[in-house]
Every structure is written in C-alpha cells, then in structure tokens.
Amino acid sequence: MPLSPRLSIAVVAAALALTTVAACGNSDPLASGGSGSSDPNAIIVGSANFPESETVANIYAEALKANGFDVSTKLNIGSREAYVPAVKDGSIDVIPDYTGNLLQYLDKDATATAAADVDATLTAALGPDLAITTPAPAEDKDAVVVTRGTADQWQLTSIADLAPHSAEVKFGAPAEFQERSVGLPGLKENYGLDVSPGNFVPIADGGGPATVRALADGKVTAANIFTTSPAIAANNFVVLADPKNNFPAQNVVPLLRASKKSEKLTAVLDAVSAKLTTEQLVALNDSVSGSAKTEPAAAASQWVTAQGLDKPVS
Structure with a gap:
C-alpha cells in the first residue's frame, strides 16, 4: 500500500522543509538531535507537519502536563521518514500516528486491513525501539x-x-x-x-x-x-460503508520511544485515546481548518478541558 495522498504531499513538504532549514538554520524542530533523556517524567511530544497531527500532539501534551509530566514539544517535523527515526533516537518521545500507514512504513509486505489485524501486525512490527499504546476509536482513512x-x-x-x-x-x-x-x-x-x-x-x-x-x-x-x-x-x-476493509484501518495511535513507556504514561495516553472518536476529530479539524481558524494548541486545550482530561487520570 503506497503512501496516502495526504502523506505523499507530506513527503514533498518535508523535502521542501529541509531546503528551508538549510537556508534559515534554526527552523528544524529536530536540529538539536536526540536527547535520549532517561527521566520517565520528561516527555518530548512531536507532530507531523499537518494540522490534525499538530492538534492531537497538543492534546497529548496538555493531558500529560495535567498529570505531572515535564512536557516539551517539537511540532511540524515532517513525514515518517523524519519522525520515526526521531522517536528511536530520543529526539522525541511521543507522536500521534495512524495504525495502517505506520504498519506499512514498518513492514512493506504487510497485507492486514481490518482494524484488529492491523493492530496485531503493527505490534509485531514495532521492533525493540518503538512502542504504542491503545489506538483511539478516531480514524482518519480513505473513503x-x-x-x-x-x-x-x-x-x-x-x-x-x-x-x-x-x-x-x-x-x-x-x-x-x-x-x-x-x-x-x-x-x-x-x-x-x-x-x-x-x-x-x-x-x-x-x-x-x-x-x-x-x-x-x-x-x-x-x-x-x-x-x-x-x-x-x-x-x-x-x-459509503467498506465492510470488506478495502481501505486499511487508520486509527489514531500514540507512537512512543519504547524506553519511555511506563504505566503512568500509558494510562494518560489511553485516557486520551478512549475519548478521541472520529466525530471528535472531525470537530477539532473543523475548528482548526474551518472558518473559526482556531490555533491547534488552543483547540487542543479546549478539547482537553471539555473532556475532563485537564485533571490527573485516576
């Protein structure tokens, strides 16, 4: 399964971004390289370079802050070719991704399309340096x-x-x-x-x-x-319904640096995922990209508060 059209655009955007970085010097969110911090309470949240990813990344950051994590962000990184290695080397610790496309990136021969099959195959494809928590019901897929x-x-x-x-x-x-x-x-x-x-x-x-x-x-x-x-x-x-799963499942899933995965981090991210439905994601996208033009960070903060995730997860 090749990259989706949106992700193909993202790859081109990432290439252009590298040219810009070379000219401007300090605009690359990964310019500082891997941090490799072993402190389980210090979490760097990243995002790909499109509004939905940035919004969800800010949701993760807000919820983690509410639970006592020391959170920083590196947003608009680019495509998987940039951010998956960044998770592995510790430049970032958490980033929102999509199950089907992440699986295809990690295993080009994967043929799973149904959500349960994609999740199982993805877990096996992660390797020693990557981890995920529970995927959200929210799904951004072809239709x-x-x-x-x-x-x-x-x-x-x-x-x-x-x-x-x-x-x-x-x-x-x-x-x-x-x-x-x-x-x-x-x-x-x-x-x-x-x-x-x-x-x-x-x-x-x-x-x-x-x-x-x-x-x-x-x-x-x-x-x-x-x-x-x-x-x-x-x-x-x-x-139109796709009961034969022609289009692979694309549930939003937190991708983690494996060494940073902990019970506390998992509990917070699972609480976010449990609340994040496709309808909620559509509403967030409308807020950010529609007539309101809300900044992703502001939309994320409003959503976290509305969902009661601005308080510690019990």
Whole structure:
C-alpha cells in the first residue's frame, strides 16, 4: 500500500522543509538531535507537519502536563521518514500516528486491513525501539464519498451498492488512486466497482477543496475523501460503508520511544485515546481548518478541558 495522498504531499513538504532549514538554520524542530533523556517524567511530544497531527500532539501534551509530566514539544517535523527515526533516537518521545500507514512504513509486505489485524501486525512490527499504546476509536482513512442526492437516487449505503452503476460513475481522486492496490484495483476486486479510465478524474489535492467542489458540483459522481474531513458533514455527503476493509484501518495511535513507556504514561495516553472518536476529530479539524481558524494548541486545550482530561487520570 503506497503512501496516502495526504502523506505523499507530506513527503514533498518535508523535502521542501529541509531546503528551508538549510537556508534559515534554526527552523528544524529536530536540529538539536536526540536527547535520549532517561527521566520517565520528561516527555518530548512531536507532530507531523499537518494540522490534525499538530492538534492531537497538543492534546497529548496538555493531558500529560495535567498529570505531572515535564512536557516539551517539537511540532511540524515532517513525514515518517523524519519522525520515526526521531522517536528511536530520543529526539522525541511521543507522536500521534495512524495504525495502517505506520504498519506499512514498518513492514512493506504487510497485507492486514481490518482494524484488529492491523493492530496485531503493527505490534509485531514495532521492533525493540518503538512502542504504542491503545489506538483511539478516531480514524482518519480513505473513503468513497457520494452526494446525498446520489445516495438517495441509487439507494447507496455501501461501496458494493455503487457497483451496478459502474458505467455511470465518474470517480475523483489523486492520480495515484487509479493504480494503488487499495484504489480502483481494490474497489474492483472487492466490490465489483469497475470505473473505466475515461471516467476517472484525477484531482491532485488529497481529497481537499477541489475534490469536494467537484463532487458537490456534479463533475464527479464519487470521490476519495478522508473520513475526518469537515466537508463531509458540511455538504451532507454520504460515506459509503467498506465492510470488506478495502481501505486499511487508520486509527489514531500514540507512537512512543519504547524506553519511555511506563504505566503512568500509558494510562494518560489511553485516557486520551478512549475519548478521541472520529466525530471528535472531525470537530477539532473543523475548528482548526474551518472558518473559526482556531490555533491547534488552543483547540487542543479546549478539547482537553471539555473532556475532563485537564485533571490527573485516576
């Protein structure tokens, strides 16, 4: 399974960031290198370089501070190629990740897609330097999305329901979706949805505004949009069920430096994960990326307080 469109963008962004660092000197959050601190109470929380990751990282930081940890942050690090080695060398101790994509990074041959299978395979793939705690119910994964009008007209609830209309379906997604094993080939194999090359519409924004607009305006019949996009609810779109798990599970999971994992740290992160649902993540994304334009740190602080996680975990 190649990188998702969002993560492909992140890889490019990371490369650009390295160029900027070379010019500016001090903008690299990992410039100080590995700390390797053995103090279990001192935790460095990192994030990848997109708003959802930064928001969740700030949630971890706020909850850990409330439980007496000495917390610092290194945010907007970049892609897994940058932050997984940073966890291993002690530059950071905790970072939010996604189960399916983390598994694929660690084990290129992994084929698990269902959540339980992904979790089990991921645990085995971590090696001696990495650890995770319990994944959250919150999931940011690929989905096949249609308008409410299309869903009602064709009585669609799952991707399989779309298959009889294959000849009529114009599908909008990043160009690589046409060849990805979990893209059109997977949809054909698992559900019989056979989109002809002429009906595939490449849109290079990873399920973002251009994709949303194309779907809302009827330029495409179905689109690949991430499940935590606020645009789904805002436009009354319908996410079609994927009972065969064509798209691998992508539950939010804290990735840890193994030597820093403790009962106390696990208890706090598990308490956060237990509260973090997909609906909560959509709301956080809407707050940060929607019209309110709330800073990720502020959105995280508000959420931690609202969930009662600003107090020590019992």
